[in-house]
Amino acid sequence: MAKAPTVEDVAAHAGVSRQTVSNVLNTPEVVRPATKERVLEAIDALGYRRHAAARRLRLRRSSTIGIRLDPYVGGISGVVLDRFVHAITEHASERGMRMLVYAARDTDEELARLSELWEGSEIDAAIITGTFRDDPRVGHLDAEGLPFVSFGRPWGEDDIADPRHLWVDVDGAAGTRAATQYALGAGDHVTFFGWPEGSGTGDDRERGWQETIRGAGARGGRLTADDSVPRARVAMEVALAAGLETDALVCASDSLAVGALLALADARRVLPVIGFDNTPTAEALGFSSVEQRPEDVATAVLELLMGPTGDVVAPRRLEAGSAHALITPELVVR
Known part of the structure; x- marks a missing residue:
């Protein structure tokens, strides 16, 4: 596997110091426009991705999304959620985000764990799965102000069409x-x-x-x-x-x-x-x-959750239709 480019590699490619690259990444206003442009071109050419820890310090965010690991119950169909968790972890990493997987035996324990993680600034957002009619997690997370998106429609009379509630589901x-x-x-x-x-x-x-x-x-x-x-x-x-x-x-x-x-x-x-x-x-x-194409669900979840800025944003009201995504499944004939 090829070694990921470093700040030093970017500096050498652009013909500047390591500190100049750091300034471009963190305080670009102090760098001359021509120099900044040269560094940005080097970043694009090398495919450099800023270290997640530095990004977290700069933004004062955890750059982490929480998701519950459902209790193992055996059976056949649980593999779909496993595929989703793997896919969301991979795609989040590509966007400079981390996934925090936590365990909870029931909804009450899940909400308590999410509140603890949110209050402790350990997560910026959450993904909930296994939605059901009148899901209490929706109102609870709204009240907490925790940004979240659900894999599955909330299925409630008041929230299924509410653009405040982000969801992705399979049709x-x-x-x-x-x-x-x-x-x-x-x-x-x-x-x-x-x-x-x-x-x-x-x-x-x-x-x-x-x-x-x-x-x-x-x-x-x-x-x-x-x-x-x-x-x-x-x-x-x-x-x-x-x-x-x-x-x-x-x-x-x-x-x-x-x-x-x-x-x-x-x-x-x-x-x-x-x-x-x-x-x-x-x-x-x-x-x-x-x-069900859970990999496509994972991509849509992150697109809704992170918005156009590429960072998790606070709960926001979107236009109806732009806060939800329905993934069309595919029949595999054998």
Whole structure:
């Protein structure tokens, strides 16, 4: 790996002293315009990035964004959040920011930890994940004045369209529309296998299936189970025993898809099954699934959070539509 350029490298390239480079970076008003221009050209030519510690001292900021590391619960679909955390860490580093990953067992503990980090000037902003209807974190962070952006819509009556609340989400309805359209190639009866009602994310994914079924004049039934392979398997076994007739299955997650496939295998039935999350399990077992593109989510999160200046800014009111980003997922057919 090539060695990163240093201040000394910039100084040598520009033909100035190390102190002059430091002045250009920290007190540019004391440097003659021609000299400053020469140093800036050297910085661009070498691809020099100011050391994060120096930047933090100059700005009196931590240059750090906090994000919760969710408790490990096993299963299949958690890999999407893992990919997001890796991506946000890499992209934040490219912008001269650091990620502080902290643990919390529940929402109350998460809010207490965020308050502690914010009051101690250890973070400049936060990213929250796993949003749900009437999420209490939204109002709490508003009151604290802590800049934040959520991966997932707040799903509340008052905040989903409020431009003060920055969020990036995956367009779940678009994903299931694509999955259902593909499934209709197997026949005009497509069943949706989702989560119990009340989940913002789950209801959004079901909406895409419903709209596509209605638009095509097709038929469709609905199965539900909590997001676990064993429970999905049992729910599918019960449906098959009751005489389920369908041409294909569109699922709200890969966990539900795997449970359905296991039950179908036991019953010696073959149906097209489409998952959601495009986990390594979907690739290994060879079933189609909707890719959420968490790397694109990470990029959009930082663009909203850091604004046009390249620094995290205080909570601000933006125009409706500019405070939110919906990432269109992609159906991966296997």
